Amino acid sequence: MQPTVKIDVSEATGVWETDGLPMVYVPRHFMLNIHNAVEDALGLSAYKSVLYDAGARAAYHWCKTQAENQNLDGVRVFEHYLERLTARGWGQFQIVDIDPGASATITVKNSIYVLGGRPGPGHPVCYMFEGFFAGGFKYASQHPGSAPGEMDCKEVECEAMGFDRCKFELKTIPQ
Helix, strand or coil: CCCCCCCEECCCCCCEEECCEEECCCCHHHHHHHHHHHHHHHCHHHHHHHHHHHHHHHHHHHHHHHHHHHCCCHHHHHHHHHHHHHHCCCCEEEEEEEECCCEEEEEEECCHHHHCCCCCCCCCCCCHHHHHHHHHHHHHHCCCCCCCCCEEEEEEECHHHCCCCEEEEEEECCC
């Protein structure tokens, strides 16, 4: 299987771009070593909170940019986001069910955090995706002229704990 994501490299700057956004290509072990070091330094709870907020903002921005650049909206932009995460090697993402603005279930097989993670962690390890999914689903669930509601996402099953895939449940937080 060959990559399906087109990469444009600027002759002037050397900056890589895909889908109109600057990209960085790094080895998986590099990403995981930094991830584990920050988790160790901050503690699991604090690190999860930081990642959730940052990931949600980043995913929302990515979906907004892609909606404009690729002429996508609603669930289609969220599907595109998961397709791109898969194509970029983060894991194999699938929407199991989705009710825009209300709830969704996403599964991931072969997540980088499982494949390159620490053995026997005793807790879900793919929590970085919680914020990714919350931000992307928030964007996909908004309606023109309305403020998007807040989303909650939890990893409820993880391959690192013996499940056959990681499972995430998303829901809108009542306002």
